[in-house]
Amino acid sequence: xxxxxxxxxxxxxxxxxxxxxxxxxxxxxxxxxxxxxxxxxxxxxxxxxxxxxxxxxxxxxxxxxxxxxxxxxxxxxxxxxxxxxxxxxxxxxxxxxxxxxxxxxxxxxxxxxxxxxxxxxxxxxxxxxxxxxxxxxxxxxxxxxxxxxxxxxxxxxxxxxxxxxxxxxxxxxxxxxxxxxxxxxxxxxxxxxxxxxxxxxxxxxxxxxxxxxxxxxxxxxxxxxxxxxxxxxxxxxxxxxxxxxxxxxxxxxxxxxxxxxxxxxxxxxxxxxxxxxxxxxxxxxxxxxxxxxxxxxxxxxxxxxxxxxxxxxxxxxxxxxxxxxxxxxxxxxxxxxxxxxxxxxxxxxxxxxxxxxxxxxxxxxxxxxxxxxxxxxxxxxxxxxxxxxxxxxxxxxxxxxxxxxxxxxxxxxxxxxxxxxxxxxxxxxxxxxxxxxxxxxxxxxxxxxxxxxxxxxxxxxxxxxxxxxxxxxxxxxxxxxxxxxxxxxxxxxxxxxxxxxxxxxxxxxxxxxxxxxxxxxxxxxxxxxxxxxxxxxxxxxxxxxxxxxxxxxxxxxxxxxxxxxxx
Numbered sequence: 402x403x404x405x406x407x408x409x410x411x412x413x414x415x416x417x418x419x420x421x422x423x424x425x426x427x428x429x430x431x432x433x434x435x436x437x438x439x440x441x442x443x444x445x446x447x448x449x450x451x452x453x454x455x456x457x458x459x460x461x462x463x464x465x466x467x468x469x470x471x472x473x474x475x476x477x478x479x480x481x482x483x484x485x486x487x488x489x490x491x492x493x494x495x496x497x498x499x500x501x502x503x504x505x506x507x508x509x510x511x512x513x514x515x516x517x518x519x520x521x522x523x524x525x526x527x528x529x530x531x532x533x534x535x536x537x538x539x540x541x542x543x544x545x546x547x548x549x550x551x552x553x554x555x556x557x558x559x560x561x562x563x564x565x566x567x568x569x570x571x572x573x574x575x576x577x578x579x580x581x582x583x584x585x586x587x588x589x590x591x592x593x594x595x596x597x598x599x600x601x602x603x604x605x606x607x608x609x610x611x612x613x614x615x616x617x618x619x620x621x622x623x624x625x626x627x628x629x630x631x632x633x634x635x636x637x638x639x640x641x642x643x644x645x646x647x648x649x650x651x652x653x654x655x656x657x658x659x660x661x662x663x664x665x666x667x668x669x670x671x672x673x674x675x676x677x678x679x680x681x682x683x684x685x686x687x688x689x690x691x692x693x694x695x696x697x698x699x700x701x702x703x704x705x706x707x708x709x710x711x712x713x714x715x716x717x718x719x720x721x722x723x724x725x726x727x728x729x730x731x732x733x734x735x736x737x738x739x740x741x742x743x744x745x746x747x748x749x750x751x752x753x754x755x756x757x758x759x760x761x762x763x764x765x766x767x768x769x770x771x772x773x774x775x776x777x778x779x780x781x782x783x784x785x786x787x788x789x790x791x792x793x794x795x796x797x798x799x800x801x802x803x804x805x806x807x808x809x810x811x812x813x814x815x816x817x818x819x820x821x822x823x824x825x826x827x828x829x830x831x832x833x834x835x836x837x838x839x840x841x842x843x844x845x846x847x848x849x850x851x852x853x854x855x856x857x858x859x860x861x862x863x864x865x866x867x868x869x870x871x872x873x874x875x876x877x878x879x880x881x882x883x884x885x886x887x888x889x890x891x892x893x894x895x896x897x898x899x900x901x902x903x904x905x906x907x908x909x910x911x912x913x914x915x916x917x918x919x920x921x922x923x924x925x926x927x928x929x930x931x932x933x934x935x936x937x938x939x940x941x942x943x944x945x946x947x948x949x950x951x952x953x954x955x956x957x958x959x960x961x962x963x964x965x966x967x968x
Contacts, residue, residue, distance in 0.1 A: 798931025818842030820903025
């Protein structure tokens, strides 16, 4: 783990998120009458249909982290490891202040109504043997006494106020998802110098009715918390109209399952490719295609959609499941107004047996309803130098970003993910600094470094999964696959969203022949008319996935060429 964003957001009076004026015709600016409470937020978190509607009230999704403050602008003159691509990103904070004679390090401060939605930190504090670290203190609405005052490490690992599965350990880290709403403001401090942290939070418009989190309210919500944990770990089967079809699909052909006339929503689909266990190449050459109301919103190889680009990898999250027997389940709700079309296309050279099952139900389509999107960026070989921000997606329009999956082929058995996520929302791209600036790849995906990972570090929890850790050499050689999906930490955008991940290997892997192979999938909802930079790539899907031998050969050729030039 070599890791980086702290934000002080102070909305002006009459706060309106950027771009909201263009939506006045379809999104009321009135704040909902019902208060935002811990119970209502838990209900939103566990309602799979909630994220398929434009948020009301609209909120900004913000992030505070310990990113290296040497990074100041995407175009700053120094682009090396001491500038935009600065590492050593585990000690950033806003300022210090003295309270009751003791110094506290302020790591987040927000004026106005909002909600803390996600916390992450590694399970050690500077010294790998220190598994407790300093206390996290959360002050709400200007109070002098913190509502939370306990070890941050124990807090995120479900050993403090919050309990599993809404706060639980992963690989050398923890993630807490219990929402902490506040009516007027929030300050988060540490009782000692901060060490790697990421906090996601919502900023609501002024005058939004929010019931501030209290310990008594948390205790009173125990039944809601227990229910949320059950739903997120064991999602109930959706009700609706079921359909099933099995076919042997010839090369260049597709299986298509009729969906009901809208307004309706595809609530779940299940795929089985029985040949994929012995012919894993079909996971790349078999492509999922969905059209809603005449627009093609999903074009993605089946394996990449389910974090199994190279072979089947069992995992279980709230939105997707892959079983050891090869059953692939998607639980994202996909609404449409008039019509929908679901196809599975065979771009390979041999027939593929496909079984497809769907569950659909009626949907109240109105101006806030959005279509589901999933797009794929195919295999790309990236060198260790020069540094770059590798783009997952660039979306124009109005929507909500809900997740991604990254597949990394690593030929060298060491660390591969030093880089930080950089997510630009609406006008942030033009300003040159991201809305979300992270602290390292594995941190973004909810785990941590500290040592070179092995297959023992694979895990899956409701919104995060370290699906595969190489393993060909006992360490990270081979395919490494991570995924993150979002609920209360989803990211609305009114005009544009750009998601980059800094391509950065371990700190000692900086040569042009230190190659990695990347591919990625992004998931989001959008109002009709949204555009993006990831068109269908049938030629790339028809090719075999990038192999370890191919990548090693490319690296050897570059290294040999460099040696010849030095002679």
